[in-house]
Amino acid sequence: MKQHLCAASLLLSALLSPALAVSGPSQEELNTADQATDSWLMYNKGYMGQRYSPLDQVNADNVSGLRRVCTFDTKDDGGFQATPQMYKGVLFFTQMYRTFAIDAATCKPLWVHKYKPAGTSVLTTNRGVAIADGVIYRGTPDAHLIALDAGTGKPLWDTKVADSSVGYFLSAAPVVYNGRVYIGEAGADWGIKAHMYAFDAKTGKKAWTFDLIPTGSQYGANTWQKADSTATGGGSTWTSYTIDAATGLLYVSVGNPAPDFAAQYRPGDNLFTNSVVALNAETGAYDHHYQQIRNDDKDYDTAAAPVLYDVNGQKRMAVATKAGWLFSYNETAKNQVFKQATIKVTNQEKPTTRAGLNICPNYSAGTQWSGPSFDQLNNTLVVPTVDWCGVVKLGEVRLIKGQLFFGGSMQLDPAGKAIGNAVAFDAATGQERWRYSTPGVRIVGGVTTTGGNLTLGGAMDGTFFALDSRSGKVLFKDNIDGALIGGGVSTYTVGGQQYFAVIAGNTSKGAVSGKNVTGRVAIYTLR
Amino acid sequence: MNRLALASLILLGAWSTPAAVTLTLSAAQVEQARAAGAAMNVTDAGYQLGTYLLRQFNADVILRPDSPEVDGVVLSTPFEKVQYEAYLSHLEAQPLSAAQATALARQVANTLSFRVYTHSPFAVDEEGEQWQLAYRTTPVTPPTQRERSYLDFFRPATLQVGTRTFTATPVIDGPYVDNFTLPSGRATFRNLGVVTYAFRGANLPTTGQFTLAFQDSQGKAYRVTGDLARYR
Numbered sequence: 001m002k003q004h005l006c007a008a009s010l011l012l013s014a015l016l017s018p019a020l021a022v023s024g025p026s027q028e029e030l031n032t033a034d035q036a037t038d039s040w041l042m043y044n045k046g047y048m049g050q051r052y053s054p055l056d057q058v059n060a061d062n063v064s065g066l067r068r069v070c071t072f073d074t075k076d077d078g079g080f081q082a083t084p085q086m087y088k089g090v091l092f093f094t095q096m097y098r099t100f101a102i103d104a105a106t107c108k109p110l111w112v113h114k115y116k117p118a119g120t121s122v123l124t125t126n127r128g129v130a131i132a133d134g135v136i137y138r139g140t141p142d143a144h145l146i147a148l149d150a151g152t153g154k155p156l157w158d159t160k161v162a163d164s165s166v167g168y169f170l171s172a173a174p175v176v177y178n179g180r181v182y183i184g185e186a187g188a189d190w191g192i193k194a195h196m197y198a199f200d201a202k203t204g205k206k207a208w209t210f211d212l213i214p215t216g217s218q219y220g221a222n223t224w225q226k227a228d229s230t231a232t233g234g235g236s237t238w239t240s241y242t243i244d245a246a247t248g249l250l251y252v253s254v255g256n257p258a259p260d261f262a263a264q265y266r267p268g269d270n271l272f273t274n275s276v277v278a279l280n281a282e283t284g285a286y287d288h289h290y291q292q293i294r295n296d297d298k299d300y301d302t303a304a305a306p307v308l309y310d311v312n313g314q315k316r317m318a319v320a321t322k323a324g325w326l327f328s329y330n331e332t333a334k335n336q337v338f339k340q341a342t343i344k345v346t347n348q349e350k351p352t353t354r355a356g357l358n359i360c361p362n363y364s365a366g367t368q369w370s371g372p373s374f375d376q377l378n379n380t381l382v383v384p385t386v387d388w389c390g391v392v393k394l395g396e397v398r399l400i401k402g403q404l405f406f407g408g409s410m411q412l413d414p415a416g417k418a419i420g421n422a423v424a425f426d427a428a429t430g431q432e433r434w435r436y437s438t439p440g441v442r443i444v445g446g447v448t449t450t451g452g453n454l455t456l457g458g459a460m461d462g463t464f465f466a467l468d469s470r471s472g473k474v475l476f477k478d479n480i481d482g483a484l485i486g487g488g489v490s491t492y493t494v495g496g497q498q499y500f501a502v503i504a505g506n507t508s509k510g511a512v513s514g515k516n517v518t519g520r521v522a523i524y525t526l527r
Numbered sequence: 528m529n530r531l532a533l534a535s536l537i538l539l540g541a542w543s544t545p546a547a548v549t550l551t552l553s554a555a556q557v558e559q560a561r562a563a564g565a566a567m568n569v570t571d572a573g574y575q576l577g578t579y580l581l582r583q584f585n586a587d588v589i590l591r592p593d594s595p596e597v598d599g600v601v602l603s604t605p606f607e608k609v610q611y612e613a614y615l616s617h618l619e620a621q622p623l624s625a626a627q628a629t630a631l632a633r634q635v636a637n638t639l640s641f642r643v644y645t646h647s648p649f650a651v652d653e654e655g656e657q658w659q660l661a662y663r664t665t666p667v668t669p670p671t672q673r674e675r676s677y678l679d680f681f682r683p684a685t686l687q688v689g690t691r692t693f694t695a696t697p698v699i700d701g702p703y704v705d706n707f708t709l710p711s712g713r714a715t716f717r718n719l720g721v722v723t724y725a726f727r728g729a730n731l732p733t734t735g736q737f738t739l740a741f742q743d744s745q746g747k748a749y750r751v752t753g754d755l756a757r758y759r
Binding site: 122163165166167187189190191192225226231232258259263264265267350351352353354394395396397398399400401402403404405406407409 | 569570571572573574575576577580583585586587588598599615618619620621644700701703704705706707708711712713714719721
């Protein structure tokens, strides 16, 4: 860990306009971020991860009058999956190695910091930042956690979290809570063994580590019946985190075990993979968990961050998964209230065969990195989810210590068969209320709901849409230059006027065929 | 079949001391092989090769420095083949029926196969370039039903038993991409593949010391020996 500017970490911190002075947000502002209207402080807006804004200046009656005010082009066609985060009139977002600050009403660039990696990176996806006390925090593709001055982009400290040469990287948007920065690693598909961490926000010093693949005497270690298999156990944290500020619990969605398909190599439930685990944010101690899939053999991560919400005074936690399910748990009784399919789900429990097993969804479908939005106005959970099938075949054979272990490969159906969806479910019961579908076009980016009865999102043909949150009816559409939308929509006010910021450009570098369009942030407001 | 009968068959299989490979299985032997494969735990362990594993060159998820591309060599007699297919069919939750096992035994009668488990010597994203380089010195017929890979450069193998020599051409299953770990801890994606050499004929020996000789895609020579009398 290096404090106060490591030359190697700084390739470019270009001041494009006079330096800003940013001193917040304070812990009090962070605590109220879920309800704030003049900011969007976290990847999923606030600690509860609701992606809901009470703003109603733009609403179902007047949203057709939206117009694009400006577009900021990052000039890079790499994966762009962030949600623009706004504080004091400035939008912050990340794309691979770069961190940007632009004016939230005019797109005027304020500063850009380009991180110079110290090591190799297996995946450069990055989903955003944490903001607190004038500092921007982000993970890097070579598994460092860095702190930048929010006003200038100047590096403050750089902590190496893990060894990227063995497959670790940090794709998640961290969160800051009570002086700690929370982030965990990803890289399960490269055979890593993930952890969740807390770091001191001022110094970058590690405060605690929680092993997401437990071993030895740790709770859950007995769910890995073959101890050797924990060495490559997996368990990524891909997107961001959720905090219950009332209880001090940190909720972490944990991805699939590894090797992805050869489940018999790692007998047992394989905790904490495919789970949401709740930790004491202060100490990192285990509190409780819910596992969505035991001993997963189809790469069905629990990837998106969970959302916390209330149903008639009952505290709930919901999470949507790549397997195409929406789960809701009673956080008082610690039990599952409902498990609702968001798309067609078939053959998930069946074993893979040599002839090939038709399976829905495939591992690139369901709910990927963007979780539900909790619409406080209509008491619904609105979930982006992709209906897309494939065939999984038992194929690869691995000889390890005198035994043969069988993996497989998944062949995706043609992309034209994929159906994007934004689906509203009753937050109490899981009953479907409405569904907006886009045949042939996936919806993977973050969906946002507002107090104006609006549901906003984007599709992978570049269409930014606004739906009526009561019916799913399309009220507004605009195509953002054909730039695939894999990021999210945020909304906020600047000078009393409501704006929407949308990230578009690409989902993952190299993952999408056809012409890539450079990453861009489009800002909208009423005419 | 009830559990007692199944156990009896497995015990019978385990206790009987082979004196020679059986190239044509009896009905009882087919059932023993089927039962042995079905009895293996398909959820908590892999397929157990036992003594059919002749040589293992790599024994871990970690690739040791200079370790060969061949991970191991397995002798597959008709008995082992039925046992193996029975295991796989249970893994697929589509158990092999008695009739299917009999048909399979008939199909593999008078055949001695060797399954060679391999991984690519290069990372997956280097395979295309390496294939082109190898093709310049060793032209091969490009495959049409699978991706080009190191597997295309495996050549015929010989099986010597006493003074008799038999030849078999490689049959390829692969390539499949999988993750390995280098000694440094660095992750690497390699292709996997199984190369099968099947020696056929009613006149195949059933006893005696044997030597399987073949070369891998890089031309490295392997000689794997054994005693046919030890196998069923």
